[in-house]
Amino acid sequence: MKRIAIDMDDVMADTTIKIIQTINNITNSTYTYEALMSNDIKLKKTFYEVYLENNSFLWQPGFFTDLPVKEGAIEVIKDLTKSYEIFVVSAATEFPNSLSEKLEWMKKHFPFITWHNIVFCGHKHMIQADYLIDDHERNLVTFTGTPLLFSAPHNLHINSYERVNSWLDVKSKLL
């Protein structure tokens, strides 16, 4: 059975949507996910500068508890478990509070994936799998299997990887 490693933030969870809401609250702004997914390079640059200056909320308790689930993720991942061994691999050890929150989130939304198949790490280059679905080039570049880049505002300029824009895309590629 082939193995798929799946990232959490911005692949299973709409983390950027909550980040945008939080940044809008903190800085009294009106950024939207749709605008950040456009080709407005200047807007993105400004947003990520503001984000880097104001992202201490990532280390606060509670941020990862109520992340929205990506559209189609539950259904497609449930289908994938019938044909693949699934590991959820989240670069989360930078955020100690997030770890138990992410376990709870998984139990709530993906109860068919147990703690046995959840991995929290920093680097991902020691993960052995056939596929890695991830939104960050830094994780895909060292991966020894087939990398799939899950589209997110911060990776739209990257052309070096096979891209998936949605869980329906993942379904048609892997099932």
Added chain:
Amino acid sequence: MKRIAIDMDDVMADTTIKIIQTINNITNSTYTYEALMSNDIKLKKTFYEVYLENNSFLWQPGFFTDLPVKEGAIEVIKDLTKSYEIFVVSAATEFPNSLSEKLEWMKKHFPFITWHNIVFCGHKHMIQADYLIDDHERNLVTFTGTPLLFSAPHNLHINSYERVNSWLDVKSKLL
């Protein structure tokens, strides 16, 4: 640079020593680490039965905070980092409270290993490394590199792996 994956409980930390102390407190017993490291099979059997009936403390906050560090672990692992890429890989996602406690423990005792190189997981068979130092056969049996069995009361009967009895043993094998 070759990669070593190192287990935490009963390899870097004297987890069984704290378990024995806790079981002794709960059941008013006088088990010792030395006795469990002997060939007294009957004593071990009784101890592990009592342990399985009384191990809910593993899920309680605080248990993993103050584990003693294995003799020689800090010095030898620090030396290993000069010649190897080190990953600490702990099967800890079964114990949600342990995750942030284990990160704190690492920061306190092994500050030279950062969150980038700490992995919390359930199964370990998707970890790619040249060596795995672990006390559990279930982790070594699926490992694709060279497994090293770190001696602990529960594994003294296993003869299928190269064994290390201490961190000095690890040092003479790997350095």
